[in-house]
Amino acid sequence: MRPVSVLRAALLDWYDAHGRSLTWRAPPGSPRPDPYKVWLSEVMLQQTTTAHAAPYFEAFTARWPTVADLAAAEDGDVMAAWAGLGYYARARNLLACARAVANDHGGVFPDTEAGLLALPGVGAYTAAAVAAIAFGRPANVVDGNVERVMARLFAVETPLPAAKPELKRLAATLVADDRPGDWPQALMDLGATVCRPGAPLCGACPLTVWCAGYASGQPGRWPLKAKKADRPHRTGIAWVLRDEEGRVALVRRPDKGLLGGMTGLPTSDWSVSQADAAPPVAADWREAGAIEHVFTHFSLTLTVRTATGAGDFLWTDPDAALAALPTVFRKALERGLA
DNA sequence: GAGTCGTGGAG
DNA sequence: TCTCCAAGACT
Incomplete structure (x- = not known):
């Protein structure tokens, strides 16, 4: 054999x-x-x-x-x-x-x-x-699991x-x-x-007799990894606009790019520095705090402003909106409704 | 090849 | 609190 x-x-x-x-x-x-x-x-x-x-x-x-x-x-x-x-x-x-x-x-x-x-x-x-x-x-x-197992098994x-x-x-x-x-x-x-990330449980592994990483006494050393770039921080404004019936104004995002094709709250650009951007409609906007969110390649502070008004939006009941929004907007909407 | 693209649980 | 990173794909 x-x-x-x-x-x-x-x-x-x-x-x-x-x-x-x-x-x-x-x-x-x-x-x-x-x-x-x-x-x-x-x-x-x-x-x-x-x-x-x-x-x-x-x-x-x-x-x-x-x-x-x-x-x-x-x-x-x-x-x-x-x-x-x-x-x-x-x-x-x-x-x-x-x-x-x-x-x-x-x-x-x-x-x-x-x-x-x-x-x-x-x-x-x-x-x-x-x-x-x-x-x-x-x-x-x-996949990532198999890569890690191979890296340890063969001490790559x-x-x-x-x-x-x-x-x-x-x-x-x-x-x-x-x-x-x-x-x-x-x-x-x-x-x-x-053979999990961090400290592997070699005592439970059926492959230790073949494993170069185990033989080295430091299997957790693998897989070796290149240093990752720092994650930049961005800021922006999210506007929670509600009509007389309490519905929330949503927009459909472009198909490409971040959160593409999803519904979202109207927001400013997410720039490196806080921009005091113009709101989607003129209204009596009030500050409602801010939320933090971390994406793969940047982190975001979103200031939330709320008002009552009208306009050309996807007017949605709050419960339905919370269920359909990506997490960053769900956080912002929850802040705006609080 | 390097960047873009979410979220939440684990340590 | 902070870093890692998970049964990756696409440009």
């Missing part, structure tokens, strides 16, 4: 005993999982924790049980249902992908990695994951992100034909729960 097959068997045995039961996984012993649900869960899980994505997955599959249902949905309904999950380009691409499957593929997902890769919002990771998990095709599924001295190609090549050496759907999930589960 060759070492790679022994390593694989050790990890798959561990997975059978300790793998996480996640709601979107097909129950053990059941036939192949629904490609629609596999794809939906993988998109939701991009850069997102399982705990955060899980309720969204349940809501989406209850409301849109098939890819045809999702393809037929209204854009605004899908964007509102995604509100709070972040990376809103995923929601736009999700709809585009569902409609491509419905219109160009007869309602059936492509069953090859290359076919999947051509779909909107489906990159190298997601194409490989769906091909393996939904269609049983051996694929090199590499190149820092991320430059190490990505090398880590992917190393992961490819472990791909084989048996249990193709379970293999990536076993690797990712190990990375999430045992």
